[in-house]
Amino acid sequence: MPLPSEKSSEKNVSALLDERRTFPPSAAFKKSANWNDPAIYDRAAKDPEGFWAEQAKNLDWFTPWTRVLEWNVPWANWFVGGKLNVAYNCVDRHAHSARRNKAAIIWEGEPGDSRVLTFGMLEREVNRFANALKSLGVVKGDRVAIYMGMVPELAIAMLACAKIGAAHSVVFGGFSAEALRERINDAQAKVLITADGAWRRGTVVPLKAGVDDALTGTPTIEKVVVLERVGKAAPISMKQGRDLWWHDVVAKASGECAAEPMDAEDMLFILYTSGTTGKPKGVVHTTAGYLVGVSTTHRNVFDIKEDDVYWCTADIGWVTGHSYIVYGPLANGTTTVMYEGTPDFPDRGRFWELIDKYGVNIFYTAPTAIRTFMRWGKEFPEKYKLSSLRLIGTVGEPINPEAWIWYNETIGHGRCPIVDTWWQTETGCIMISPLPGITATKPGSATRPLPGIIAEVVDIDGKPVGPGGGGYLVLSKPWPSMLRTIYGDPERYVQNYWSRYAGKYFTGDGCKLDADGYFWLLGRVDDVMNVSGHRISTYEVESALVDHRSVAEAAVIGKTHEIKGQGISAFVTLKEGITASDALKDELKNHVATKIGAIAKPDDIFFTAELPKTRSAKIMRRLLRDIAEGRVLGDTTTLADPSVIARLKDQAKDEG
Numbered sequence: 001m002p003l004p005s006e007k008s009s010e011k012n013v014s015a016l017l018d019e020r021r022t023f024p025p026s027a028a029f030k031k032s033a034n035w036n037d038p039a040i041y042d043r044a045a046k047d048p049e050g051f052w053a054e055q056a057k058n059l060d061w062f063t064p065w066t067r068v069l070e071w072n073v074p075w076a077n078w079f080v081g082g083k084l085n086v087a088y089n090c091v092d093r094h095a096h097s098a099r100r101n102k103a104a105i106i107w108e109g110e111p112g113d114s115r116v117l118t119f120g121m122l123e124r125e126v127n128r129f130a131n132a133l134k135s136l137g138v139v140k141g142d143r144v145a146i147y148m149g150m151v152p153e154l155a156i157a158m159l160a161c162a163k164i165g166a167a168h169s170v171v172f173g174g175f176s177a178e179a180l181r182e183r184i185n186d187a188q189a190k191v192l193i194t195a196d197g198a199w200r201r202g203t204v205v206p207l208k209a210g211v212d213d214a215l216t217g218t219p220t221i222e223k224v225v226v227l228e229r230v231g232k233a234a235p236i237s238m239k240q241g242r243d244l245w246w247h248d249v250v251a252k253a254s255g256e257c258a259a260e261p262m263d264a265e266d267m268l269f270i271l272y273t274s275g276t277t278g279k280p281k282g283v284v285h286t287t288a289g290y291l292v293g294v295s296t297t298h299r300n301v302f303d304i305k306e307d308d309v310y311w312c313t314a315d316i317g318w319v320t321g322h323s324y325i326v327y328g329p330l331a332n333g334t335t336t337v338m339y340e341g342t343p344d345f346p347d348r349g350r351f352w353e354l355i356d357k358y359g360v361n362i363f364y365t366a367p368t369a370i371r372t373f374m375r376w377g378k379e380f381p382e383k384y385k386l387s388s389l390r391l392i393g394t395v396g397e398p399i400n401p402e403a404w405i406w407y408n409e410t411i412g413h414g415r416c417p418i419v420d421t422w423w424q425t426e427t428g429c430i431m432i433s434p435l436p437g438i439t440a441t442k443p444g445s446a447t448r449p450l451p452g453i454i455a456e457v458v459d460i461d462g463k464p465v466g467p468g469g470g471g472y473l474v475l476s477k478p479w480p481s482m483l484r485t486i487y488g489d490p491e492r493y494v495q496n497y498w499s500r501y502a503g504k505y506f507t508g509d510g511c512k513l514d515a516d517g518y519f520w521l522l523g524r525v526d527d528v529m530n531v532s533g534h535r536i537s538t539y540e541v542e543s544a545l546v547d548h549r550s551v552a553e554a555a556v557i558g559k560t561h562e563i564k565g566q567g568i569s570a571f572v573t574l575k576e577g578i579t580a581s582d583a584l585k586d587e588l589k590n591h592v593a594t595k596i597g598a599i600a601k602p603d604d605i606f607f608t609a610e611l612p613k614t615r616s617a618k619i620m621r622r623l624l625r626d627i628a629e630g631r632v633l634g635d636t637t638t639l640a641d642p643s644v645i646a647r648l649k650d651q652a653k654d655e656g
């Protein structure tokens with residue numbers, strides 16, 4: 001297993017590790033920060049369970065836990081015996097406090113419509129929808145699939161599920177009908193919640209049409225609830241007996257609904273993510289540990305204050321949206337901003353306009369977005385004040401130092417600490433990040449594991465490397481918001497995460513430690529690509545390609561891309577008698593988009609008569625990567641037929 005430093009551009013990695021600039025917190029920021037005493041790291045390291053128990057006291061419990069942790073590697077039970085409800089903690093307890101009329105969700109629609117839901121209003125809407133779900137036969141333990149755009153009802157639907165003890169499975173609205181069908185069937189969802197459509201760059205994403213297609217093969221779905229979002233802009237058909245309008249099901253529903261007391265370890269949600277095989281993994285998160293993790297990290301990594309307006313630009317279809325648009329902020333009683341559209345509609349200043357419009361104090365986005373803003377130029381952010389910003393963050397992929405510096409100067413105006421946060425769908429919450437009142441940041445490093453998190457960089461044999469060393473990132477002790485299993489496939493959970501190094505969670509990421517012990521994440525070491533911060537497996541795209549009638553074989557690799565981090569390159573062998581053409585390339589790209597979603601569309605396709613294979617018939621992706629990136633080829637001695645490579649190289653050069 002090569003480290004990314006060996007497989008991707010050596011130049012970038014060494015430039016990264018030569019980064020010497022440090023940015024300590026200002027005295028003023030430090031003084032008022034939620035966590036500003038470095039002793040917290042030692043305290044948590046000495047007694048992680050005690051530390052997490054202390055954090056758990058910030059939640060409201062119906063029944064207290066009797067034991068903080070039961071750990072039978074790799075099976076964890078946190079807060080054993082405790083009972084609580086996530087929706088109660090995120091909504092009800094604030095609605096019955098001085099926060100009743102505080103904004104819980106500030107929502108901006110892409111066409112410019114907006115809505116504010118206070119905690120009191122959110123409580124009523126969640127209760128009405130929870131009662132509607134009950135009237136459709138949803139009971140505790142059922143799975144509910146959600147396929148919507150970024151509208152407040154998406155958060156309401158999630159919280160309504162949590163309120164009655166049903167687990168939600170949110171499927172990103174950009175996924176194809178086929179991807180939706182696969183996820184519904186894996187989770188055996190009973191009800192699907194969707195919308196007629198969603199707005200994106202002034203046009204409609206026809207969600208309901210995709211749903212109709214997906215539901216041709218989903219035996220477990222009994223009812224579909226459809227929110228009217230785009231109305232006449234995209235008329236839809238409703239299937240008698242199956243499809244119901246959101247406004248109809250809530251019309252008569254009561255605004256009162258008691259929270260279901262849930263066991264600490266009851267399932268809260270399933271979220272599908274890409275692994276190294278074709279089938280997406282249903283990552284399972286449970287009630288108490290997840291909420292303790294997301295609320296603690298949200299409060300302290302983002303240094304949240306009572307009056308803050310906080311905006312995370314992710315889509316709720318990904319884990320970042322679950323943890324840091326919905327559950328973390330709302331558990332802390334924070335005002336969370338939700339935006340429906342893209343940053344370039346109606347123009348490239350939209351994000352900055354929203355920051356000024358709502359007085360956003362904390363802003364959390366992805367490096368790929370920052371690199372796009374850089375390319376668009378300073379003139380867009382410079383039209384706005386951005387003076388409300390107090391702290392800015394990034395997530396999803398390594399941030400290159402140039403993008404970090406640009407973000408610091410152009411958006412943060414040199415006065416906002418930057419938190420580069422490393423985590424995964426599986427970890428539930430942020431694991432490695434600066435604490436803004438304590439940590440001196442270095443551009444490009446996520447710095448150190450948070451208090452209560454024990455992360456190490458180990459070599460191939462599992463031996464920790466010291467400062468200055470590089471290897472694989474592992475998490476050496478359980479943490480409250482860790483995934484508990486893969487839905488329906490516990491064996492895969494054990495195999496994927498816990499079989500490489502005894503008792504340690506394998507992250508799949510390469511990492512280096514610098515002389516100060518700072519962590520520098522280097523990207524995935526497995527066959528997972530990171531395209532614009534989205535996880536896509538090479539195998540998934542290959543499966544979609546070979547599904548096309550013209551394709552005999554395909555090999556897919558992630559290729560370094562200036563804006564997206566990685567782009568997708570596919571090497572395709574056609575069946576006998578099929579002629580290669582540009583039209584076929586487009587057809588194949590569109591085929592992948594139909595099978596998976598537009599995010600998985602290959603950037604380039606190379607047709608080739610053969611793929612480079614080892615003598616044991618394994619495709620040598622490393623060489624394909626070298627070819628796609630125009631590098632000097634690495635070791636080719638294990639190739640079965642070295643002439644394949646020479647031909648491919650010539651071809652790649654010709655095709656540019």
Ligand code: PRX
Nearest residue numbers: 395396397398420421422423424425521535
């Ligand atoms: O490779 C790491 C990268 O994103 C992967 C997790 O992807 P996903 O489960 O989709 O969650 C993304 C949002 C939490 C990781 O294995 N990654 C995430 N954050 C960073 C990162 N790589 C470097 N630096 C980060 N801050």
